Amino acid sequence: MIVVTTPTGNIGRHVLGRLLNAGAQLRVIVRDPRKLPQAARDRVEIVEGSHSDPKVVDQAFRDAEAIFWLCPPTPQETPDAATVEFSRPAAEAIRRHGVRHIVAATTLGRDTPWQEKAGMATASIHMVDLLRETGAAIRGLALPGFMDNALRLVDSLRQGQMVGAISPDKRLPHTAVRDIGEAAAGLLLDRSWTGQIDVPVLGPEEYSYNDLARIISEVTGRAVRYQHVPYETLKARLLASGWPEAFAQAYINMLRAKDEGMDNIAPRASAIIGPTSFAQWVEEELKPVL
Numbered sequence: 001m002i003v004v005t006t007p008t009g010n011i012g013r014h015v016l017g018r019l020l021n022a023g024a025q026l027r028v029i030v031r032d033p034r035k036l037p038q039a040a041r042d043r044v045e046i047v048e049g050s051h052s053d054p055k056v057v058d059q060a061f062r063d064a065e066a067i068f069w070l071c072p073p074t075p076q077e078t079p080d081a082a083t084v085e086f087s088r089p090a091a092e093a094i095r096r097h098g099v100r101h102i103v104a105a106t107t108l109g110r111d112t113p114w115q116e117k118a119g120m121a122t123a124s125i126h127m128v129d130l131l132r133e134t135g136a137a138i139r140g141l142a143l144p145g146f147m148d149n150a151l152r153l154v155d156s157l158r159q160g161q162m163v164g165a166i167s168p169d170k171r172l173p174h175t176a177v178r179d180i181g182e183a184a185a186g187l188l189l190d191r192s193w194t195g196q197i198d199v200p201v202l203g204p205e206e207y208s209y210n211d212l213a214r215i216i217s218e219v220t221g222r223a224v225r226y227q228h229v230p231y232e233t234l235k236a237r238l239l240a241s242g243w244p245e246a247f248a249q250a251y252i253n254m255l256r257a258k259d260e261g262m263d264n265i266a267p268r269a270s271a272i273i274g275p276t277s278f279a280q281w282v283e284e285e286l287k288p289v290l
């Protein structure tokens with residue numbers, strides 16, 4: 001039995017789809033089962049509720065062999081509340097039920113000079129540390145920025161702008177969520193692995209934000225330019241949109257760490273490399289929405 005959290009989310013729905021295609025025996029934790037595709041509802045066991053709820057995870061992890069774990073990125077008072085504290089009931093249930101394998105979504109940054117000062121990324125690494133304490137075998141999928149983040153910028157892209165605080169020419173890895181889902185599903189199906197390590201999941205090449213804007217322009221035929229704003233401006237916008245101070249600062253600290261090179265250290269030789277290029281992703285996912 002494999003348990004999938006966030007089966008309606010960006011990554012989670014790909015994990016669910018691939019595991020369904022493989023014919024795996026599945027249980028999902030979902031707040032609103034009506035959001036699942038009908039085909040999934042007919043074929044999976046459903047535990048209704050949030051995976052931060054002790055009763056929900058206790059029920060869901062009974063007889064489970066493996067878990068796909070993902071903390072929702074919803075802003076909370078502190079980054080730890082959204083990651084470490086969110087995962088604490090699950091860690092206890094994993095230990096209680098003797099779950100053997102965990103695949104968890106996390107960030108790049110472990111074993112780098114930024115590990116303890118990268119805000120959101122640091123909190124996510126500490127969340128994996130908590131899961132490691134259960135003694136289960138674990139693969140932390142160490143993720144760079146998602147190509148799919150551009151879908152959140154559709155309104156400004158329509159006006160020809162892609163706004164961000166990372167330096168315009170800083171080249172960084174970016175991964176498509178479909179490739180992350182594929183990587184997670186592969187690890188959940190083949191559980192011959194042991195030990196506790198993070199595995200980077202990267203795309204085929206690195207891109208600067210100027211590159212991303214140029215590729216969007218070329219593929220969609222709409223002129224888009226990257227508008228670089230200071231970190232203070234971005235933080236003020238996050239606070240104005242209702243983000244708590246500590247969460248907004250943690251997000252800024254993560255972006256600064258990426259700008260300084262945190263995401264460029266992971267060796268590609270030991271990474272899972274997704275096949276989707278940004279041009280392909282724009283053609284297939286962004287262009288139809290734009």
Ligand SMILES: NC(=O)c1ccc[n+]([C@@H]2O[C@H](COP(=O)([O-])OP(=O)(O)OC[C@H]3O[C@@H](n4cnc5c(N)ncnc54)[C@H](OP(=O)(O)O)[C@@H]3O)[C@@H](O)[C@H]2O)c1
Nearest residue numbers: 006008009010011031050051071072073106143144145146
């Ligand atoms: N975006 C990036 O560039 C990036 C980079 C590296 C790592 N990450 C990490 O990747 C994760 C985000 O992945 P994603 O984009 O796949 O997430 P997502 O789709 O934004 O997550 C939303 C999912 O979480 C569920 N959810 C929201 N609040 C919940 C709650 N309180 N209790 C239970 N379920 C809840 C939603 O369910 P409903 O359908 O019920 O709303 C939905 O399934 C985060 O942990 C983030 O730190 C992100």
